[in-house]
Amino acid sequence: MKVFIDTLGCMKNFNDSEMAMGMLEEHGHKIAASPEDADVIVVNTCGFIEDAKKESISEIFDMAEYKKDGKKLIVSGCLVQRYADELFEEIPEVDGFIGVNGYTQLPDLLRSLEKNAGDRFRKAEPDLLNDIEKESKKRRLPDNPYSASIRIAEGCDNFCSYCVIPEIRGGYRSRSKESLVAEAERLAEAGCKELIVIAQDTSCYGTDLYGHCELPDLLHRFCAVDGIEWIRLMYCYEENISNELIKTIKTEDKICRYIDIPLQHFSDKVLSDMNRGSTSKSILNTLNRLRQEIPGIRIRTTLMVGFPGETEENFEELMDFVRAQEFDRLGAFAYSREEGTPAAEMDNQIPEDLKAARLDAVMYTQMEISNALNSRMIGSTMDVLIDEVDRDGSYIGRTEFDAPEIDNSVIFSSPVKHVPGEIVKVKILDAFDYDLEGREVFENEFA
Numbered sequence: 001m002k003v004f005i006d007t008l009g010c011m012k013n014f015n016d017s018e019m020a021m022g023m024l025e026e027h028g029h030k031i032a033a034s035p036e037d038a039d040v041i042v043v044n045t046c047g048f049i050e051d052a053k054k055e056s057i058s059e060i061f062d063m064a065e066y067k068k069d070g071k072k073l074i075v076s077g078c079l080v081q082r083y084a085d086e087l088f089e090e091i092p093e094v095d096g097f098i099g100v101n102g103y104t105q106l107p108d109l110l111r112s113l114e115k116n117a118g119d120r121f122r123k124a125e126p127d128l129l130n131d132i133e134k135e136s137k138k139r140r141l142p143d144n145p146y147s148a149s150i151r152i153a154e155g156c157d158n159f160c161s162y163c164v165i166p167e168i169r170g171g172y173r174s175r176s177k178e179s180l181v182a183e184a185e186r187l188a189e190a191g192c193k194e195l196i197v198i199a200q201d202t203s204c205y206g207t208d209l210y211g212h213c214e215l216p217d218l219l220h221r222f223c224a225v226d227g228i229e230w231i232r233l234m235y236c237y238e239e240n241i242s243n244e245l246i247k248t249i250k251t252e253d254k255i256c257r258y259i260d261i262p263l264q265h266f267s268d269k270v271l272s273d274m275n276r277g278s279t280s281k282s283i284l285n286t287l288n289r290l291r292q293e294i295p296g297i298r299i300r301t302t303l304m305v306g307f308p309g310e311t312e313e314n315f316e317e318l319m320d321f322v323r324a325q326e327f328d329r330l331g332a333f334a335y336s337r338e339e340g341t342p343a344a345e346m347d348n349q350i351p352e353d354l355k356a357a358r359l360d361a362v363m364y365t366q367m368e369i370s371n372a373l374n375s376r377m378i379g380s381t382m383d384v385l386i387d388e389v390d391r392d393g394s395y396i397g398r399t400e401f402d403a404p405e406i407d408n409s410v411i412f413s414s415p416v417k418h419v420p421g422e423i424v425k426v427k428i429l430d431a432f433d434y435d436l437e438g439r440e441v442f443e444n445e446f447a
């Protein structure tokens with residue numbers, strides 16, 4: 001059968017979909033490039049916050065339109081893990097539901113659909129003990145996988161009061177170093193230049209498996225893999241960023257001078273109510289250590305506004321923090337009241353209009369900061385990884401300071417023909433709120 005997988009959500013979901021495609025191919029199925037070309041459509045959903053749930057439901061109904069052409073529809077992922085029974089009752093158009101990491105069940109489900117048994121399929125028990133190390137060998141990569149994620153662990157033990165991830169993905173489970181290095185080597189052989197290290201919390205890698213954090217050692221091993229040129233760290237919790245990790249980032253040339261730290265807030269009261277491991281003091285200490293030890297490092301963070309009980313004073317603390325720190329990259333979102341979480345039962349829930357106003361205030365302030373920081377880059381020359389060729393013949397790429405999809409882009413011209421995945425030198429000529437513009441420069445221009 002020909003299967004099209006439609007993926008929503010974070011990098012971890014895309015990683016799951018690549019595993020699923022590899023497994024399907026091993027069982028003799030083909031991967032379709034579009035829903036029109038498929039016999040079966042799989043929607044791999046996100047269910048982290050309300051907006052993501054709405055997007056997933058909308059996408060399911062969009063894909064259900066193809067049912068009139070005789071196609072089958074399967075829904076997988078986080079939304080199913082949380083709401084399997086409700087979805088089964090309310091969306092009869094769907095032929096089967098499978099939960100997080102449930103791609104191991106796809107071959108059996110497809111066999112059932114192929115026989116036209118007529119029975120709808122529902123299995124949302126967490127397939128949490130699935131052998132990711134074994135399945136990673138079958139992972140299906142894009143035709144030009146110059147940038148690829150590597151999932152070093154699954155699940156989470158942090159139990160933030162607003163978050164459903166431990167319920168969806170289970171407890172924290174690290175993969176072995178040996179399997180991860182082997183996967184990195186396979187990625188490099190396939191043409192990967194940028195290795196993006198992901199997990200729910202990358203900074204506590206190995207604590208369950210080895211008794212202490214082994215992320216620095218793992219990074220050293222990744223750096224030894226031939227062909228990998230950039231290693232990017234995502235989802236590092238502040239309280240786990242050790243001096244050893246900072247030294248590793250500083251001394252290993254392949255590790256991007258970039259780190260993603262989802263802080264969520266700065267007010268000690270709000271951080272405590274969120275059940276975060278950080279305090280305002282520890283946050284400032286970590287940011288100062290990073291900037292002192294690694295000059296020029298770019299720090300990305302994510303913040304949440306409108307958490308229950310967030311007062312105007314708490315919010316102003318957050319705004320003062322954003323203005324003072326001038327984060328290079330910053331995303332924010334409004335608190336989403338998720339059933340089953342402690343925060344959903346808290347008093348003093350913030351009205352939606354006030355949450356939206358606070359979100360706008362954070363993002364407007366960050367836009368001004370980003371514009372000012374980008375303006376300082378004019379006249380500099382930077383290495384840029386090409387992501388795409390624009391229709392007008394120009395190129396769109398990223399510096400080592402930018403993760404794909406979520407961070408800034410560099411738009412540049414060149415008299416040379418390039419393809420995605422090449423790294424070239426670009427002189428920055430202009431700057432905007434979130435993007436840079438320039439032209440490729442060559443060795444003779446540095447003489």
